[in-house]
Amino acid sequence: MGSEEQTILVTGGAGFIGSHTVVQLLKEGFRVHIIDNLDNSVIEAVERVKELVGPQLSKKLRFHLGDLRNKDDLEKLFSQSRFDAVIHFAGLKAVGESVAYPRRYFDNNLVGTINLYEIMAKYNCKKMVFSSSATVYGQPEKIPCVEDFQLVALNPYGRTKLFLEEIARDIQKAEPDWRIILLRYFNPVGAHESGKIGEDPKGIPNNLMPYIQQVAVGRLPELNVYGHDYPTKDGTAIRDYIHVMDLADGHIAALRKLFMTDNIGCKAYNLGTGQGSSVLEMVAAFEKASGKKIPIKLCPRRPGDATVVYASTEKAEKELGWKAKYGIEEMCRDQWKWASTNPWGYQSKP
Numbered sequence: 370m371g372s373e374e375q376t377i378l379v380t381g382g383a384g385f386i387g388s389h390t391v392v393q394l395l396k397e398g399f400r401v402h403i404i405d406n407l408d409n410s411v412i413e414a415v416e417r418v419k420e421l422v423g424p425q426l427s428k429k430l431r432f433h434l435g436d437l438r439n440k441d442d443l444e445k446l447f448s449q450s451r452f453d454a455v456i457h458f459a460g461l462k463a464v465g466e467s468v469a470y471p472r473r474y475f476d477n478n479l480v481g482t483i484n485l486y487e488i489m490a491k492y493n494c495k496k497m498v499f500s501s502s503a504t505v506y507g508q509p510e511k512i513p514c515v516e517d518f519q520l521v522a523l524n525p526y527g528r529t530k531l532f533l534e535e536i537a538r539d540i541q542k543a544e545p546d547w548r549i550i551l552l553r554y555f556n557p558v559g560a561h562e563s564g565k566i567g568e569d570p571k572g573i574p575n576n577l578m579p580y581i582q583q584v585a586v587g588r589l590p591e592l593n594v595y596g597h598d599y600p601t602k603d604g605t606a607i608r609d610y611i612h613v614m615d616l617a618d619g620h621i622a623a624l625r626k627l628f629m630t631d632n633i634g635c636k637a638y639n640l641g642t643g644q645g646s647s648v649l650e651m652v653a654a655f656e657k658a659s660g661k662k663i664p665i666k667l668c669p670r671r672p673g674d675a676t677v678v679y680a681s682t683e684k685a686e687k688e689l690g691w692k693a694k695y696g697i698e699e700m701c702r703d704q705w706k707w708a709s710t711n712p713w714g715y716q717s718k719p
C-alpha cells in the first residue's frame with residue numbers, strides 16, 4: 370500500500386510504545402514527525418529508531434522537542450508542516466503518581482490533548498488515533514472485556530483516559546468530519562526483536578515486566594508478587610500481555626482504517642491478545658527466556674488491582690483486520706534481548 374505522501378504526527382514518539390510504532394510507520398512508507406518533551410524518554414531512543422530503519426528511511430523522520438501544553442510549540446509545528454493524521458501517545462501514565470498529583474495528570478493529559486484537538490481543527494487535520502487503556506474497564510465484572518461495556522475510572526490516571534474518550538466522542542459528534550479511533554491497550558510488554566529499543570522506565574518500575582527485567586539483570590534483588598490469594602489457577606492476578614510490536618502494528622491498521630473510512634465517526638477498539646496470563650506464569654516465562662532465576666516475595670494484594678482482565682479481540686479482528694501474532698514466549702524473548710544488551714536502558718551504567 371503506498372503511503373509515500375502521507376505524513377503522520379506522532380506525539381510522545383520517543384516513548385516506549387511510540388518509538389516502536391514509529392519504526393513500523395517508517396517501514397510502511399509513511400513520513401513521520403515526532404513531538405515529545407522528553408519528560409519520560411530520551412533522545413537516544415529516536416537515534417536508535419534511525420539506526421534500526423537505516424539512513425534512507427531515517428530521512429523521513431523528524432523530531433521536534435515540544436510540549437503539548439504549550440500552544441506555541443504546537444502552532445510552530447503545524448504552521449511548518451501538513452499532517453494527514455495524528456497518533457497521540459503523549460501523556461503521563463503512572464497510576465500511583467496520578468493519585469498523589471492529580472493536577473499534574475489533568476494538566477498534562479487533558480490540557481495537552483485539548484490543545485492538540487484545537488490546533489488540529491485549526492489546520493484541518495481531523496484524523497486521530499488516541500492511546501486509551503484497558504483501565505477504562507475498571508475491575509470488570511465480566512470477561513473478556515468488550516468495547517461496549519460500561520466504562521469506569523478508578524483513579525485520576527484512569528479518569529483522564531475516560532474523559533479523553535468522552536471528549537473525543539463529543540468533538541466527533543459536533544463536527545462529523547473528524548475520524549477518531551480510540552485504542553484500548555491491555556498490558557504492553559516486550560521490545561523490538563533487534564533489542565535496540567525497549568521500555569526504559571525512570572526510577573523503580575511500577576509495572577510487572579520492567580520490574581522482572583530489572584531483577585533479571587541484577588538491578589533489583591527480587592520481585593514482590595502482589596497477591597497470591599486471588600481465585601485464579603495459581604492465586605496470582607491475570608492480565609492480557611501484548612507484544613509492543615503487535616501493538617505498533619495495531620496502530621498501522623487503525624490508521625489505514627481511518628484513511629479508508631469516510632464515516633467512521635469515533636470508534637473504540639481493544640488491542641490485546643485475548644489470552645490471560647498470571648503473574649507467576651510471566652515470571653516462569655521470563656526465567657525460561659533469560660535463563661535467570663527471578664527470586665520472588667509473596668506480598669499482600671496491591672490496592673485497586675483487578676483479579677482477571679483480558680480483551681475480547683473480535684472487533685479489532687473484524688473491523689481493523691488486525692490480530693496479535695505473538696505469545697508470552699516471544700514477548701519475554703524480545704524483552705530479554707533488550708534487557709541483556711541494554712541492562713541500564715538507554716543510559717550507560719550510572
Ligand code: NAD
Binds near residue numbers: 481501556
Ligand atoms: P511513555 O511514557 O514511554 O511515552 C509517553 C511519551 O510522551 C514520553 O516520551 C513523554 O516524554 C511524552 N510526553 C508526556 N507528556 C508530554 C507532553 N505534555 N508533551 C509532549 N510529550 C509528552 O509511555 P508509553 O508506555 O509509551 O505510553 C504511551 C501512551 O499509551 C500513553 O498515553 C499511555 O497512557 C498509554 N498507555 C500505556 C500503557 C502501558 O502500560 N505502557 C497501557 C495503556 C495505555
Ligand code: UFG
Binds near residue numbers: 504
Ligand atoms: N505486579 C506484581 N509486582 C510488581 C508489579 C506488578 O505482582 O512489582 C502484578 C500486579 O499486581 C498485577 C500484574 O502484576 O496483578 C500486572 O501489573 P502491572 O502494573 O504491570 O499492570 P496493570 O494491569 O496493573 O496496569 C497496567 C497499567 C495501567 C493500565 C493497564 C491496562 O499500569 O495504567 O495496564 O492497560 F491501565
